[in-house]
Amino acid sequence: MHEPLATSEVEGVPTITTVARLANVSVASASRVLNGIRTSPATLERVTAAAESVGYVPNAAARSLRSRRTGQIAFAMPDVGNPVYTTMVGSIQEVARVAGVRLLLHSTGADPDDELALIRDLRHRYVDGLILASLHLTEAHAAQLSVSAAPVVVIGRPTVGTSVDTVRAYSRRGAADAVRHLHAVGRTRIAFVNGPTHTVSGSSRRRGYLDGLRSCGLERDDELIEVAADFMVEPGRRAAELLLARVRPDAILCANDLLAVGVLGALRDAQLDVPGDVALVGMDNTDLSGLTWPALTTVDLGSFERARIAAELLLSRIDEPGREVQVVGVEPRLVVRASSGAIG
Amino acid sequence: MHEPLATSEVEGVPTITTVARLANVSVASASRVLNGIRTSPATLERVTAAAESVGYVPNAAARSLRSRRTGQIAFAMPDVGNPVYTTMVGSIQEVARVAGVRLLLHSTGADPDDELALIRDLRHRYVDGLILASLHLTEAHAAQLSVSAAPVVVIGRPTVGTSVDTVRAYSRRGAADAVRHLHAVGRTRIAFVNGPTHTVSGSSRRRGYLDGLRSCGLERDDELIEVAADFMVEPGRRAAELLLARVRPDAILCANDLLAVGVLGALRDAQLDVPGDVALVGMDNTDLSGLTWPALTTVDLGSFERARIAAELLLSRIDEPGREVQVVGVEPRLVVRASSGAIG
DNA sequence: ACGTTCTCAGAAAACCTTTTCAGGGAGAGG
DNA sequence: CCTCTCCCTGAAAAGGTTTTCTGAGAACGT
Numbered sequence: 250m251h252e253p254l255a256t257s258e259v260e261g262v263p264t265i266t267t268v269a270r271l272a273n274v275s276v277a278s279a280s281r282v283l284n285g286i287r288t289s290p291a292t293l294e295r296v297t298a299a300a301e302s303v304g305y306v307p308n309a310a311a312r313s314l315r316s317r318r319t320g321q322i323a324f325a326m327p328d329v330g331n332p333v334y335t336t337m338v339g340s341i342q343e344v345a346r347v348a349g350v351r352l353l354l355h356s357t358g359a360d361p362d363d364e365l366a367l368i369r370d371l372r373h374r375y376v377d378g379l380i381l382a383s384l385h386l387t388e389a390h391a392a393q394l395s396v397s398a399a400p401v402v403v404i405g406r407p408t409v410g411t412s413v414d415t416v417r418a419y420s421r422r423g424a425a426d427a428v429r430h431l432h433a434v435g436r437t438r439i440a441f442v443n444g445p446t447h448t449v450s451g452s453s454r455r456r457g458y459l460d461g462l463r464s465c466g467l468e469r470d471d472e473l474i475e476v477a478a479d480f481m482v483e484p485g486r487r488a489a490e491l492l493l494a495r496v497r498p499d500a501i502l503c504a505n506d507l508l509a510v511g512v513l514g515a516l517r518d519a520q521l522d523v524p525g526d527v528a529l530v531g532m533d534n535t536d537l538s539g540l541t542w543p544a545l546t547t548v549d550l551g552s553f554e555r556a557r558i559a560a561e562l563l564l565s566r567i568d569e570p571g572r573e574v575q576v577v578g579v580e581p582r583l584v585v586r587a588s589s590g591a592i593g
Numbered sequence: 594m595h596e597p598l599a600t601s602e603v604e605g606v607p608t609i610t611t612v613a614r615l616a617n618v619s620v621a622s623a624s625r626v627l628n629g630i631r632t633s634p635a636t637l638e639r640v641t642a643a644a645e646s647v648g649y650v651p652n653a654a655a656r657s658l659r660s661r662r663t664g665q666i667a668f669a670m671p672d673v674g675n676p677v678y679t680t681m682v683g684s685i686q687e688v689a690r691v692a693g694v695r696l697l698l699h700s701t702g703a704d705p706d707d708e709l710a711l712i713r714d715l716r717h718r719y720v721d722g723l724i725l726a727s728l729h730l731t732e733a734h735a736a737q738l739s740v741s742a743a744p745v746v747v748i749g750r751p752t753v754g755t756s757v758d759t760v761r762a763y764s765r766r767g768a769a770d771a772v773r774h775l776h777a778v779g780r781t782r783i784a785f786v787n788g789p790t791h792t793v794s795g796s797s798r799r800r801g802y803l804d805g806l807r808s809c810g811l812e813r814d815d816e817l818i819e820v821a822a823d824f825m826v827e828p829g830r831r832a833a834e835l836l837l838a839r840v841r842p843d844a845i846l847c848a849n850d851l852l853a854v855g856v857l858g859a860l861r862d863a864q865l866d867v868p869g870d871v872a873l874v875g876m877d878n879t880d881l882s883g884l885t886w887p888a889l890t891t892v893d894l895g896s897f898e899r900a901r902i903a904a905e906l907l908l909s910r911i912d913e914p915g916r917e918v919q920v921v922g923v924e925p926r927l928v929v930r931a932s933s934g935a936i937g
Numbered sequence: 938a939c940g941t942t943c944t945c946a947g948a949a950a951a952c953c954t955t956t957t958c959a960g961g962g963a964g965a966g967g
Numbered sequence: 968c969c970t971c972t973c974c975c976t977g978a979a980a981a982g983g984t985t986t987t988c989t990g991a992g993a994a995c996g997t
Contacts, residue, residue, distance in 0.1 A: 262716070262742075264953060275977040280955060289975065309719035310658035311953030314982050319654065321697075321719075329683040330880070339673040342700050351719065353665075354698050356686050372606070375653035375665075375695065398606075482884060510884050517886060536674070540826060540854050542861060542886060608983055619947040624985060633945065655983030658952050 263303040272299035283307065319377050321351045322563060325367050326382045327359035331480075331507070332535040334382065337404070337556035341380060344560035350377075359384050365393055372398040378563045380404065380556075384448040400566040402559045406449045412574040414562045416555045420450060420532070421457035423548040423581030427502050427530045428461025430546070430583055434591045436500035436528050440473040442488045442512055443504045444480035451476075454504040454532065461502075472496050477508055485511025493519050499527060500589075506531040506538050509545055513588075524590030534584050543587035551579035607647040616643035627651065657718075665695045665720045666907060669711050671703035671728055675824075675851070676879040678726065681748070681900035685724060688904035694721075703728050709737055716742040722907045724748065724900075728792040744910040746903045750793045756918040758906045760899050764794060764876070765801035767892040767925030768846065771874045772805025774890070774927055775844040778935045780872050784817040784842035786832045786852050788824035795820075798848045798876065805846075816840050821852055829855025837863050843871060844933075850875040850882050853889055857932075868934030878928050890933035895923035 269279040272295040281288050282296035283305075299305075313319045324341050326334040338354065345352045353376055357363040364383055368390070371379060378400040383390070386403065391411040394401055400414070407415040431439050441458045444451045455474075462469050475492040477484035485508030489501070493515065501516075503509035509531030516523055523529050523543055531538055534549035558577055566572060585591050613623040616639040625632050626640035627649075643649075657663045668685050670678040682698065689696045697720060701707040708727055712734070715723060722744040727734070730747065735755040738745055744758070751759040775783050785802045788795045799818075806813055819836040821828035829852030833845070837859065845860075847853035853875030860867055867873050867887055875882055878893035902921055910916060929935050 265955095266953080276954080277956080277977060277979090278975085281976090284955080287975090292976085304716075306714075306716040308658070308953055309717040310654050310663065311982090312955080314652070314654040314658050314953080314984090315955045317982080329679060329686060335673065335679050338698070339700070342673060342698065346700075352698050354682070354686065354696050356683070356690075370650075372648075372650040373653045514884075514886070537881075537884070540858075540881070540885070542858070609985095610983080620984080621948075621986080622946060625946090628985080631945085636946080652983050655952090656985080658954090659983080659985045661952080 263305045265305070265307065267303055268296060268299045268305045271303065272296045313374075317374075319375060320349070321353055321376045322378045322380065322560075322567075323353040323355055323367075323376045324380045324382070325355040325357055325364065327357055327384055329354070329356045332537060333533050333552050336535065336552045337382065340553045340556035341560045344557055344564070348564055350564070357383075361385065361387055361389070365389055368393045368397050368401065371401070374398065377567045378402070380559045380563055384450065386449070400563060400570065402563045402566070404555055404559050406453070407576045414559075414566060414574055415576045416559045416562065417576065417578045418550040418552075418555060419578055419581050420548075420550055421453040421460065423532060423550055423583075424454045424457025424502065424504070425461035425464065426581060426583050427532070427546075427548050428458055428467075429465060430585070430591070431500040431502065431528055431530060431589060432461075432465040432467065434528065434589060436590075437467060438473065438496070438498045439467065439500045439502060440475070440492055440496065440498035441502050441504075442485060442492065442508050443474065443476045444484075444508065445478070446476060448480075450480070450504065458502060470496075473498055477511075480505045480507055482507050482511040482514075485509065486515045488512070489515035490518075493521075501527055501529050503529070503531045506533045506535045506545060506547055509547070509588075510537060510541060513541060513545075523588055528590045529588040531588075534582075538584070538586065541588070546586045546589035546591070547584050549582045549584050551581070554579050607649045609649070609651070611647055612640060612643045612649045615647065616640045661718075663719060663721050664693070665697055666722045666724065666904070666911075667697040667699055667711075667720045668724045668726070669699040669701055669708065670726045671701055673698070673700045676881060677877050677896050680879065680896045681726065684897045684900035685904045688901055688908070692908055694908070701727075705729065705731055705733070709733055712737045712741050712745065715745070718742065721911045722746070724903045724907055728794060730793070744907060744914065746907045746910070748899055748903050750797070751920045758903075758910060758918055759920045760903045760906065761920065761922045762894040762896075762899060763922055763925050764892075764894055765797040765804065767876060767894055767927075768798045768801025768848070769805035769808065770925060770927050771846050771876070771890075771892050772802055772811075773809060774929070774935070775846065775872055775874060775933060776805075776809040776811065778872065778933060780844035780934075781811060782817065782840070782842045783811065783844040783846060784819070784836055784840065785846050785848075786829060786836065786856055787818065787820050787848045788828075788852065789822070790820060792824075794824070794848065802846060814840075817842055821855075824849045824851055826851050826855040826858075829853065830859045832856070833859035834862075837865075845871055845873050847873070847875045850877045850879045850889060850891055853891070853932075854881060854885060857885060857889075867932055872934045873932040875932075878926075882928070882930065885932070887931035890930045890935070891928050893926045893928050895925070898923050 265276050265279050269276040279296050282293050380402050382404040386408050391408050394413050395411050402414045475488040477488035489512040521527050531545045531547040534547045538545035538547040609620050609623050613620040623640050626637050724746050726748040730752050735752050738757050739755050746758040819832040821832035833856040865871050875889045875891040878891045882889035882891040
């Protein structure tokens, strides 16, 4: 009653076996043709035609099981909402795209345990490599990284001791440059709104700020420093309110564009003109900085560039696991817009 | 000279076989324990211990090859840089995270061919499903979707005919609401800065604008409509310049927050006060809208919510491929801030 | 005590490719 | 004519897991 169907009819998703049978060759030959390995014109023709006719598509899982390559990389960042990381995602995406590699996203919430778990999870081999943008690399990270199952490229401060490809910004230098710029346009009471100081960015930008003061011959005044609860807009606004309740600076450097946007709001509320009364400088040169009014002078720390380099480093290491470890830095660049009072 | 090492020494990455041997059970039993399938306490104990001791981690490729599940979903969007999609990424990420599913990202550049290729690529089975945020679904999409190899959930206008889970916004209604709001606060010459009209958003927001005029008893005046080259800041600025060279509206509705930011810049350049001279309303309630000055009144089209629902729909369909197709809509919500002159 | 049901474990197949290995045939060189 | 090379092909193994199927033993009911 229920005759078994001929195989050609029952065929569901075509596999390489289907193609091989149809082309009257072995699966080995089929595989070779499909992977562009030299074969005789005759079989090439036959296999191509067969594959075309059944609409064959290789199965990703089987392929990576055998070839030990997934064709995927991952990017782990603290916060999807932060425009800096969004920029990086775009940049990495672009590199991945031209390399024919897919991109996975992880958002760690800047939780070190989460980051560690991520590195450990590489042992599942679900990606060929990982780009890790971390705010704070611990000893545990270093330990875990040194035994990681797949290549990792870190975006952040290079860790001493461990040998892992790293791409860094010179945010300390960038912050110092910003202070010098403010001094050059005539400001002398230069305040600093920082983010949490236990982060890499927080501590190095703080040092840069102090460097800058020193190199301008300005006295350090801790009253002029305020630390926000986070590198975000609202904390920036609150920090500025506290700062203004205490002192009257003629310039404010912010550790980050988001903080700067918050500070800008607070200044407006306090009826202070930017840049007339207070000059303002942010950091990161995110998309936001061109959109505020007045447009924000900011230090471009090369997020886009850094991410691009990180992606390229990762791909190159995947190709050549043995190549020597690289640490590359991207130079900061001051982008002068209206908010620092140097224009118009 | 070169004795073969005992297997326990040569062992590289431990596989399930390693664990099974160590626990003195079959790989089948090991697999069962590892997947939480009921077994005797004795073997459970032994396998768990063995796995622990060698630090066993299952191989993702092998697992998905056999189980036909990748534990991955993908999100395809027109543009990583657009804050609307960034919001969606965050939202989907969150759902994926709690479901223990990994998230892949595709950026299509709003290119229909790219989107089609993406749907076709599902046949590689590298993900269990796809969320597609598309600006413009064509016939070809419908055709491709109906034969797609994995579940797809569309964020956008529901397509007639095809049966695919869809989550939509009521942007037409949202735009109309915005017009009524502007009329309610006393504006009568209400202009409209739109994005490209061949997109779903463009055409429906335009209709909503016209609906709004009609329901307020305002006459339609095509001089008051300007179409920007893209849903972005600069095109918005240019559109506003053209508009202002021609007419003098007392309110402007923008099809999008990015456009609104651009328009805001143009208004400032033209020395027009917002909201005093011109009231301004955007759409999407992106993070930007709270940051401008004055803060932007905008229509929240529920991007976060829509993406969340899309992700949940996708996961539920993956679990239960047979369940009936759902089309769900999210209600728009007017978020009144300073720019429309209804506050203060 | 015997048959029935139930629980659990192991062997083996299946998932779909890539890659190694060996062999066959053809061409070249002696 | 023989041997050596070279090119191409096919068979089969390997990659690591899940799942089905079968069987053994225990528990249970009559």
